[in-house]
Amino acid sequence: MxxxxxxxxxxxxxxxxxxxxxxxxxxxxxxxxxxxxxxxxxxxxPQTVTATTTLNLNVITTEPFSAQRAASGLLDDATETAIARSHVVASRASDLLKDSFSPNEIRSASTVATTSGAAVVTVDFDASTAADAIRGADAVASAYLSFRSDQAQERIDVMVSNLTERIDALNKTLGEVNQQLVSADPSSAAYAQATTQRQQILTELDGLLSERNGLQSVDTTGGIVLSAAEDNELAYSPAxxxxxxxxxxxxxxxxxIAAFVWNPFDRRLRNAKEMSRELRAPVFATLDARREDVPARGDAADSLRVTRERLLVDIYLGSTVLVIDATHRGETSPTAVNLAVVTAQAGHNVQLIVPEGSEEFRDHLRTALALEAASGGTAYSRTVPALRVFSATDDGDELQGDLLLTEQTHVAIDNAGAEEITFLVLSSSAHPASILAGLRVSRSVVIVTREKDTTSTEIRWLREEADGIETPILGAVAERAVSRGDRGEAGIAWPLSARSERTASSRHSARTDETAAARDEESSVVSGAS
Known part of the structure; x- marks a missing residue:
């Protein structure tokens, strides 16, 4: 391989x-x-309990210890199994159980198996309780052994009776021959004939008597119980x-199977590892969304400073960085803004452009950064001197190139100084045309994500479009997910109005209601397709 x-x-x-x-x-x-x-x-x-009784069958023969043939060879598996499952044995077992089970029920509940040439027989009995199963298995085994014994004894009795009758007849004939010998002349032919007849009768009597004695000495015990049902382990079905x-x-x-079927439909990214895998770029830091503010403080500020140093390796002075806000907040994420703030705090000249910011957002930003308005829609921060925030005064409409990147915005990007870095913040729910325009004017992309809110669909679309325009995605900054109950305690003073309402009130107040509705419908269709 x-x-x-x-x-x-x-x-x-x-x-x-x-x-x-x-x-x-x-x-x-x-x-x-x-x-x-x-x-x-x-x-x-319904639960079924199976009890097992194990038997050792006796071979009923006049020569039980014959060395010429093993005793087990005198037994037949099929015959013994048929006898054990016969109606006669079942009737006897029913009598032993005092009619608790009918013969047909016993035959249905019992199973017989033979091993070692039918010398060992295993009787299984199924019942609803352990007590009934034990009683049933022992009863079938006892009935089977007694039936074998009785049958053998009956056959022997018949044979012994026949032999006795023949012996009696010979004894009578022998008496008559003896009378002839007493009355006959020893030298006569009659005497010689009687002597020969007497010898034949005695020889036959010896054989018959030996055979009868052998039959009368046969052990007719059917077998012995090797292990009773109560001595064996019970089996429960279902186990x-x-x-x-x-x-x-x-x-x-x-x-x-369900995991692989459902995974393509489960589009919400849960953690930084999933985001990095989908983005094919590193996640620089994961911030606690409940502790964010502008400017960032505490652990959030430390994480953003680490992110800044990693970004400055790939960001060139005089270039534009597109920050995609994929957090799906009601307002622009403070993390997206703080990326520009921490970069300016390092002494680099930074221009921040947030075309989708509402009036409430701008008021909060003006207060948090102590912005002082200047000509041309630019405001400078007193707390972070290297930072300036640009807000276009013209409205994007169908007569211009883009709805968000207006003519003044393009001019601000183009006129940025050679030593200045421009951060352009757009939301992932903005019109695809605006995002593509932002990709075109930018040299690199950073994405702000949120656990369990950012979807793989939008990340995949952004990655494919960025690769098509050959604008590199440097990485992402992830926000930890917060429960709905914690959202009001996050310490973030951002308004939570919907993006469509925010954009309509701040950037497109001059539009008619029909135009705004048409744009919202177009955005939802394109986003769903992506």
């Missing part, structure tokens, strides 16, 4: 692990549901452990 194939295999395996780790809640949920279904099945399904493990395993398998 060459290096390309090894890398592809590693990437494929890493993708599987990534999806499973990302959808771990779905895996756990499906596994738990599988276990609960299995537990519910155990509660609702608790196996059923639960099967349910958990089935739930896990379903969860794995």
């Amino acid at each position: 060459n290096e390309d194939q090894t890398g592809a295999a590693s990437l494929g395996f890493e993708q599987y692990v990534f999806v499973l780790k990302r959808q771990w809640r779905l895996l756990i949920g499906a596994t738990v549901i599988g276990g609960l279904v299995a537990a519910l099945y155990l509660l609702l399904a 608790r452990t196996v059923t639960l493990l099967t349910g958990l395993a089935a739930g896990l398998v379903v969860g794995i």
Whole structure:
């Protein structure tokens, strides 16, 4: 396997692990549901208890210890199984159980298996309770052994009776021959004939008597119980452990399948690792959104300063940096603004342009940065001298090139000093044409994301468009997600009006309601397609 194939295999395996780790809640949920279904099945399904009795059959023969043939060779598996499952044995077992089970029920509940040439017989009996199963298995085994014994004894009795009748007849004939010998002349032919007949009768009697004695000495015991039902382990069906493990395993398998099916539809990025993977660029820092302000303070300020130093490696003086706000806040994210602020705090001349800022946003920015208005829509900060904020006074409309990047905005970007860095902040929900225009006039891109709010769809679209224009995406700054209950305690004084309302009130107040509605509809259609 060459290096390309090894890398592809590693990437494929890493993708599987990534999806499973990302959808771990779905895996756990499906596994738990599988276990609960299995537990519910155990509660609702009828339980069957199986008891087992093991028997050792005796071979009923006149030569039980013959060395010429093993005793087990005199037994037949099919015959013994048929006898054990016969209606006669079931009737006897029913009598032993005092009619607790009918013969048909006993035959249905019992299972007979033979091993070692039918010398060992295993009787299984199924019942709803352990006590009934034990009683049933022992009853079937006892009935089976007694039936074998009775049958053998009956056959022997018949054979012994026949032999006795033949012996009696021979004894009578022998008496008559003896009378002839007493009355006959020893030298006569009659005497010789009687002597020969007497010898034949005695020989036959010896054989018959030996055969009868052998039959009368046969052991007709059907067999012995090797282990009673109460001595063997009971089997429960359905088995608790196996059923639960099967349910958990089935739930896990379903969860794995569901994870790969659902993952393409789960577009919200949960953490910095997922954002970096989707963006194919590093996440410079993750900020606590509840502690952000303008200018940033505490840990947020430290993280942004680290981000600034990493960005300055790739940002050139005199260039424009497009900051995409993908946090989906009601207003421009303070993190996007603070990227420009911390850069200016390092002594670099910075121009900040936020075309989508509402009047409330600008008022807050004016207060937070102590802005002093100057000519041409530019305001300088007294707290951060190297920072100036540009606000266009003209309205973007269909007669101009773009709705957000107005003619004055383009002029401000073009006229930025050679030692000045311009930060252009646009939201990811802005019109795609405005974002593409921002990509075109910028030398690099930074994206501000928010956990569980930023989606893979918009990140993928931004990345593909940036790659198409060959504007590099340097990386991202992520904001930690906060619960809805914590949003009011975040310490951020930004208004939470909708973007469409914000833009309509601040930048396009002269438009008609029909024009604004048409733009909102177009934006939603394009964003959904992307």
